[in-house]
Amino acid sequence: MSKIPLTFIGAELLRQELHHLKTVERPAVINAISEARAQGDLSENAEYDAAKERQGFVEGRIVELEFKLGSAQIIDPKNISADGRCVFGSTVVLEDVNNGDVVTYQIVGDDEANIRERKISISSPIARALIGKYSGDIAEVQAPGGVREYEVVDVQYI
Template sequence: MFKVPLTVVGAELLRNELQRLKSVERPNVIAAIAEARSHGDLSENAEYDAAKERQGFVEGRILELEAKLSNAQIIDPAAIESDGRIVFGATVDLEDLESGDQVTYQIVGDDEADIKQGKISVSSPIARALIGKSSGEVAEVLAPGGIREYEVLDVKYI
């Protein structure tokens, strides 16, 4: 198995979801199945079918989270010695050279990525173009609309 990179915050979020699934969702599904069974004939029992389907989803997600956490390489951006270069976990301020728009992104693992929160996946085209760059350098990103150029304004490790 290969290691899955996660920030400290991302690993904590996955642990919290796993805990919630095991301590809240799993018992709720078991109770729903028991309730549906008490209604008699299982062959035409929609509640039972729905509860069993939910159980399959919950158990599958638990297995998925356990596998990800067991293969996780947890990286603390604040503890990285990278001499101002963009690495996994870094927060970068960028300027789109064409439009002049400024954006801030943190490079995180695939499971943590959320563009609305300014977190981009390490496997995204923009993150791959940024890795290894320093403040003042220009990164060329092959986007669906063509090549976009971003100047790195600042690199932080928070």
């Protein structure tokens, strides 16, 4: 079984979601199914069908989260000793070679990725291009518009 990389914060967010699903969503769905059953004929009961569909989603997500947390390799970026190299969990400051724009990204697991929070997935093209690079190195990223070049300005473990 392969390990699923997660940052400490990402694993905590998944634990919180799992807890919410088990303690809030699951009981609410069970209650909705009971109420729909009380209405009688289930063959034409839209509320019952919707509640059963929601139950399937909730139970599926619970199984998925339990699997991911059970096979997670939790990495705390503060404890990384990579000697300035871009690795999972590191925060990387990049400068676009073409236009000079500076951006900062943290390389995280697939479930944690959120571009608005400047967190990019380890499996994204930019993260794959950055892994193993040091400050001063140039990373070539295959983008839809062609190859983009970024200079690694700084690598932090925060």
